Amino acid sequence: MSAPAIVNLAEKLASFSDHWNPRIIGRYNGNEIRVAKIEGEFTWHSHAETDELFMVVSGELGIEFRDGIRRFGPGEFVVVPRGTEHKPFAETECHILMLDREGEPNTGVNPSDYTREKLETI
């Protein structure tokens, strides 16, 4: 088998500009590695069958949980356990890396105007 591809986060993030529209940049053990640019407030949602990892590449990520708000900077991550309601937000543009089970909707079990039916692989 030939050597697997090198993936550069900055290059992937430079290839699109819209917000709340994650792109798939890799696959690992039945999960998708995604990047997204976010700004403003997302909608409350949870994922029934997958944990969700958020890692900040640049900017500041906020996540509201039912018991309060947490803020994350570059080099920090959080794993939101399946079933945990959360609402991501960013006061200024923030770039994030995510892990989700393959095919998981970005709004989990709570469809909204932010739901993306099919994510693009870049």
Add this chain to the structure above:
Amino acid sequence: MSAPAIVNLAEKLASFSDHWNPRIIGRYNGNEIRVAKIEGEFTWHSHAETDELFMVVSGELGIEFRDGIRRFGPGEFVVVPRGTEHKPFAETECHILMLDREGEPNTGVNPSDYTREKLETI
């Protein structure tokens, strides 16, 4: 459920200094999120039942595959598919983030002097 913990990569990496001894810093969908400091050459190995993700936090990571060498810098990652032989190396100290299936030995199916029987969670 209370809000999940924020994990800071630099803080976790600052808490140990030995090489080729990954620490577990999180769990996601049956996988372990690990960090390690590496320098020098590891041993050839493969993982039968898990893909393995390497992401560079600082320094330069080299991985030798049977068809050649690839080099990775900060903000770059690679997913080594299960069954793919590889040999990581670093000419100077390099800090990496990894994903592996829970309990996967660091040397996969090829035990060596570098095998760590049980990884510490920090």
